[in-house]
Amino acid sequence: MSDPVVIVGAGLAAYNCAREFRKLDSSTPLTIVTRDGGGFYSKPMLSNALAGNKTPQSLVMKPVEKMAEELNATILVRREVVSVDAAARSLQLDDGTTLAWRDLVLALGADPIRLSLAGSAAGDVLSVNDLDDYARFAERLDGVRRVVILGAGLIGCEFANDLLARGIEPVVIDPAGWPLSRLVPQQAGQWLQERLAAAGVAFRLGRSAMAVLAGDDGYTVELDDGEVLQAGLVLSAVGLCPRVALAEAAGLAVAHGIVVDRGLQASAPHVYALGDCAEVAGLSLPFVMPIMQQARTLAAGLAGNATTLGYPAMPVVVKTPACPTVVSPALGVAEAIWQVEADEAALLARHVDAEGRLVGLVLMGEATKQRQQYAPQLVPWLA
Numbered sequence: 001m002s003d004p005v006v007i008v009g010a011g012l013a014a015y016n017c018a019r020e021f022r023k024l025d026s027s028t029p030l031t032i033v034t035r036d037g038g039g040f041y042s043k044p045m046l047s048n049a050l051a052g053n054k055t056p057q058s059l060v061m062k063p064v065e066k067m068a069e070e071l072n073a074t075i076l077v078r079r080e081v082v083s084v085d086a087a088a089r090s091l092q093l094d095d096g097t098t099l100a101w102r103d104l105v106l107a108l109g110a111d112p113i114r115l116s117l118a119g120s121a122a123g124d125v126l127s128v129n130d131l132d133d134y135a136r137f138a139e140r141l142d143g144v145r146r147v148v149i150l151g152a153g154l155i156g157c158e159f160a161n162d163l164l165a166r167g168i169e170p171v172v173i174d175p176a177g178w179p180l181s182r183l184v185p186q187q188a189g190q191w192l193q194e195r196l197a198a199a200g201v202a203f204r205l206g207r208s209a210m211a212v213l214a215g216d217d218g219y220t221v222e223l224d225d226g227e228v229l230q231a232g233l234v235l236s237a238v239g240l241c242p243r244v245a246l247a248e249a250a251g252l253a254v255a256h257g258i259v260v261d262r263g264l265q266a267s268a269p270h271v272y273a274l275g276d277c278a279e280v281a282g283l284s285l286p287f288v289m290p291i292m293q294q295a296r297t298l299a300a301g302l303a304g305n306a307t308t309l310g311y312p313a314m315p316v317v318v319k320t321p322a323c324p325t326v327v328s329p330a331l332g333v334a335e336a337i338w339q340v341e342a343d344e345a346a347l348l349a350r351h352v353d354a355e356g357r358l359v360g361l362v363l364m365g366e367a368t369k370q371r372q373q374y375a376p377q378l379v380p381w382l383a
């Protein structure tokens with residue numbers, strides 16, 4: 001039997017790549033190695049699970065045994081790949097096993113960025129980036145009345161909105177002046193902030209957390225302006241950093257993410273990467289839709305029909321029911337201006353470049369209904 005295609009990881013990138021590959025090739029041996037439990041879940045659901053009354057168990061849409069059966073794959077769980085030898089086409093697991101591969105796919109995801117905070121309880125700050133994290137977070141929510149969230153980006157705002165469903169007061173801290181500051185103009189950020197605040201989310205914007213200390217009833221969080229907040233839990237949502245260490249140690253080219261070409265091939269033959277760990281044409285896009293495009297392109301290549309990855313603009317739905325929001329960031333566009341129209345019910349922000357092209361978009365409230373109208377007008381992210 002020939003050596004298998006080995007996929008490292010069992011997130012959306014790995015499983016979608018495996019599914020697409022199996023549509024084209026049902027017989028090549030396929031092995032998936034993951035350091036988590038291997039159950040299939042949709043990571044975006046982690047930040048609206050409370051409103052949906054989901055438990056960590058019910059978030060698993062398919063157990064690992066079912067995935068193995070459907071994909072006709074061997075899935076090794078709770079095993080970590082510790083090194084890769086690209087020239088020898090082999091990898092080593094943490095239990096000392098060596099696996100040979102025909103092709104290797106790295107779908108390693110990204111690590112949450114940790115702020116360097118002072119204080120005795122800085123190490124207790126949680127982040128939620130996978131199912132195991134979510135289980136720890138959910139377990140600790142019982143009896144908690146207030147959660148301090150570090151970061152007013154997409155994930156921070158989503159968790160804030162979701163905590164309201166449990167009657168918990170979220171306080172969101174961010175050094176930026178408005179929420180989603182990297183994605184939307186100030187007027188749109190303030191529009192979102194007003195609606196989240198009306199629903200019960202407190203904000204401390206233009207502020208940074210400096211220290212987290214253990215308190216009588218949980219934690220105290222000290223801010224740079226001297227304010228001290230009490231909280232039952234502190235959640236960090238300040239961004240992700242692609243997991244590149246394994247690739248770097250294997251001598252593969254790494255920039256922000258693992259550098260791959262538009263066929264998803266890394267800098268060594270027969271090694272590929274996709275998902276949150278990968279960087280294509282200078283773009284690291286930690287969203288589901290780009291991953292689906294990557295999975296189809298990579299699967300075709302693995303099955304012997306290489307194609308070139310392209311991205312249309314793929315607007316992202318921000319899961320803040322208190323203020324329905326859709327954003328499509330302008331990628332790689334140096335000069336563009338925002339044109340914003342807003343009333344009480346709707347906000348439309350068009351990001352327009354010097355040639356009058358629509359390079360970015362924000363829709364809020366009633367304007368989200370215009371998504372189908374505007375999305376086709378957006379300049380592709382990668383033509």
Ligand SMILES: Cc1cc2nc3c(=O)[nH]c(=O)nc-3n(C[C@H](O)[C@H](O)[C@H](O)COP(=O)(O)OP(=O)(O)OC[C@H]3O[C@@H](n4cnc5c(N)ncnc54)[C@H](O)[C@@H]3O)c2cc1C
Nearest residue numbers: 009010011012013035043044081108109275276286287288
């Ligand atoms: C809370 C939250 C909400 C989100 N909401 C949205 C949304 O609404 N819309 C959207 O488009 N995107 C959203 N995203 C982003 C999206 O979910 C991610 O881009 C996507 O799930 C990443 O998938 P991945 O497979 O690349 O990474 P992951 O799902 O992180 O998978 C990485 C896998 O690699 C394994 N692994 C890593 N290192 C090793 C090793 N050395 N050995 C073995 N296994 C290893 C891990 O165990 C894991 O199985 C959200 C993200 C978060 C955190």
